[in-house]
Each structure stands twice: as structure tokens, then as C-alpha cells.
Amino acid sequence: MKVIVDGTEMEAHENECLGEFFNRVGIKIKEGHLVSVKRKIEVERISTNLYEVQTSRGKMILRWECVQELNRWKQTYRNFEGCSVRWATIDAVVFGP
Known part of the structure; x- marks a missing residue:
């Protein structure tokens, strides 16, 4: 050994x-x-396209189907911690004020 x-x-x-x-x-x-x-x-890596976002009104699951957008999300999602979240339409979520 x-x-x-x-x-x-x-x-x-x-x-x-x-x-x-x-x-x-x-x-x-x-x-x-x-x-x-x-x-x-050994470190095991798991790749996922699902992310849980916790808000003061509950939590939601985001599922990415576009690989390019998923990669962009992976690079930036930590920047959203502490941001405000609002629903712009029934189909869209907006991060920021």
C-alpha cells in the first residue's frame, strides 16, 4: 500500500x-x-440538470434542457445567493430587483 x-x-x-x-x-x-x-x-462526480431554488415563499425546481444554458447557469448560479426573485410571467423567473 x-x-x-x-x-x-x-x-x-x-x-x-x-x-x-x-x-x-x-x-x-x-x-x-x-x-x-x-x-x-475517489471523488465521484454527478452531473445534473436539476437545481432547487429556495425562496421566502417556498422552493422551486429548475430543469435545464439546453446544454448551453445549463453551462451558463453552472458558471453564475452562486452569484444569485441573496438576490430578490420575482415572477415576470407564468413562464419566466427573474433574478434581481
């Missing part, structure tokens, strides 16, 4: 305990110090 200690990559043996590993590679752990182990996991 690949192990990275203080930026240095090392190899741990199968079924090797943490203490055994440190002793084998010559790392001394001082009395009272803590050792933290972080397990690296």
Missing part, C-alpha cells in the same frame, strides 16, 4: 500495523504525540 508521510511516498507491507511501519522506516513518534491517518477516496 502506498503511504505518504510528511510528503514522502513510502510502501507499507500487507497487514503491517502502523507502529511496525513507523519502526521499519525509522520514524520515531514522541510520547504524547498523536498520529492521524487519512484515507484517500
Whole structure:
């Protein structure tokens, strides 16, 4: 197993305990110090065309069918946090004053 200690990559043996590993590679752990182990996991990405917008009057779901508009939304949606929302028509939502 690949192990990275203080930026240095090392190899741990199968079924090797943490203490055994440190002793084998010559790392001394001082009395009272803590050792933290972080397990690296693969990041899974999920692509969606659905977004939930929460307002003071409830929430609504936006579904994007046009990829170009979806990409534009993904680049700018965080800018809308705290903005006013109003309905201009039954088919349109307007962000801003």
C-alpha cells in the first residue's frame, strides 16, 4: 500500500500495523504525540440538470434542457445567493430587483 508521510511516498507491507511501519522506516513518534491517518477516496462526480431554488415563499425546481444554458447557469448560479426573485410571467423567473 502506498503511504505518504510528511510528503514522502513510502510502501507499507500487507497487514503491517502502523507502529511496525513507523519502526521499519525509522520514524520515531514522541510520547504524547498523536498520529492521524487519512484515507484517500475517489471523488465521484454527478452531473445534473436539476437545481432547487429556495425562496421566502417556498422552493422551486429548475430543469435545464439546453446544454448551453445549463453551462451558463453552472458558471453564475452562486452569484444569485441573496438576490430578490420575482415572477415576470407564468413562464419566466427573474433574478434581481
